[in-house]
Amino acid sequence: MAASPYASALGRLLPEFPAFLSADVYARLVAGRDAADVAKVLEGTVYAPDLDAMRATHTGIGLVEIAINRTFVRRNRQAFQAAPFAGRAVVGAYLARWDVENVEMILSAKAEHRTVRETEEHLVSSRDIPSGLYAGVLTLDDYRMLLEQPTVDAVATALVRYGYGATILPLLEAYQRSGDIFPILHALDVEYFRSVLAGARFFQGDEWVVRELVRSEVDRRNALLLLKGKAADVPFDEVSARWIDGGALPASDAADLFGARGVPELAERLAARFPSIGDGAAEFASAQSLVGYEAAIERDRTVGELKRLRSYPLSLGVIFAYLLRAEVERSDIRRIAFGKLYGLPNARVEPLLVSPRL
Numbered sequence: 001m002a003a004s005p006y007a008s009a010l011g012r013l014l015p016e017f018p019a020f021l022s023a024d025v026y027a028r029l030v031a032g033r034d035a036a037d038v039a040k041v042l043e044g045t046v047y048a049p050d051l052d053a054m055r056a057t058h059t060g061i062g063l064v065e066i067a068i069n070r071t072f073v074r075r076n077r078q079a080f081q082a083a084p085f086a087g088r089a090v091v092g093a094y095l096a097r098w099d100v101e102n103v104e105m106i107l108s109a110k111a112e113h114r115t116v117r118e119t120e121e122h123l124v125s126s127r128d129i130p131s132g133l134y135a136g137v138l139t140l141d142d143y144r145m146l147l148e149q150p151t152v153d154a155v156a157t158a159l160v161r162y163g164y165g166a167t168i169l170p171l172l173e174a175y176q177r178s179g180d181i182f183p184i185l186h187a188l189d190v191e192y193f194r195s196v197l198a199g200a201r202f203f204q205g206d207e208w209v210v211r212e213l214v215r216s217e218v219d220r221r222n223a224l225l226l227l228k229g230k231a232a233d234v235p236f237d238e239v240s241a242r243w244i245d246g247g248a249l250p251a252s253d254a255a256d257l258f259g260a261r262g263v264p265e266l267a268e269r270l271a272a273r274f275p276s277i278g279d280g281a282a283e284f285a286s287a288q289s290l291v292g293y294e295a296a297i298e299r300d301r302t303v304g305e306l307k308r309l310r311s312y313p314l315s316l317g318v319i320f321a322y323l324l325r326a327e328v329e330r331s332d333i334r335r336i337a338f339g340k341l342y343g344l345p346n347a348r349v350e351p352l353l354v355s356p357r358l
Contacts, residue, residue, distance in 0.1 A: 004314040005084035023356040075326040093199030111181040206315035218247030295352040
């Protein structure tokens with residue numbers, strides 16, 4: 001019997017899983033007083049080299065943000081390089097999400113007149129690794145060139161050479177009239193999900209686990225869209241215009257879901273798809289904040305997808321399980337660090353974490 005092409009990927013990535021932070025480390029991160037304490041706890045983990053590399057030029061939240069992004073990029077590079085030839089295109093299509101996120105961040109920064117320095121700190125990149133994670137089309141130098149552009153129009157024009165022109169340029173005139181950057185960001189998201197779902201067409205037979213992972217991300221975004229729209233009392237027509245197709249939650253159900261009398265009732269209606277969403281009710285009741293619902297949705301999604309991915313170790317499953325763990329860990333550390341920055345009590349931050357409950 002021929003060996004699976006994913007045996008090597010399993011052998012290369014399985015030893016890396018223990019480096020993900022333990023529940024004990026998360027408890028110490030939450031117990032810290034500020035971002036400096038978060039960095040101190042991370043010094044004893046896989047993040048130490050990147051903290052050391054950036055300590056001379058950054059402190060506080062900026063140091064933590066850059067260090068976790070550098071580590072995240074390196075982990076994504078490991079996953080991409082571990083993929084066999086037959087699976088590399090699918091992994092590359094998925095990792096293009098970080099190119100899209102960075103492009104959206106730059107466009108938003110230009111629309112809000114933020115500086116190059118405060119924007120560059122938050123790019124999903126490393127100082128010596130292309131921001132596109134070896135799978136995208138943009139290098140760090142490309143991003144710096146984009147950051148130097150004076151306006152949204154100039155950034156959009158510069159992006160034509162990287163294949164984003166067909167998505168952005170038709171919406172540029174409307175942006176110039178309204179100053180609303182969201183339709184451009186939404187179009188980039190829609191195109192990304194269309195592209196990655198198309199890239200995960202059945203070929204080897206195991207691409208379906210990637211399709212389900214991506215569809216669950218679409219469902220997460222659409223559920224949050226409904227919750228945010230209801231919380232802000234936005235008309236349904238505006239909410240539906242921002243819907244992303246491709247998930248398991250059909251657009252035809254959106255109107256019925258959105259017909260709920262308020263956010264708590266809408267959350268109850270979403271419980272069929274996200275069983276733990278009720279965990280966010282207390283946070284909403286006390287602070288009118290959706291972050292509890294968002295964390296519960298992400299936790300349900302992550303638990304379900306990791307269970308599926310781990311069921312198929314000799315497949316793309318092992319690669320995407322590693323990628324998902326890396327994404328969730330990055331999000332959790334950022335939640336803790338920014339919670340410290342904004343003075344949130346530990347009792348509010350701890351329930352928002354996903355990784356300690358995996």
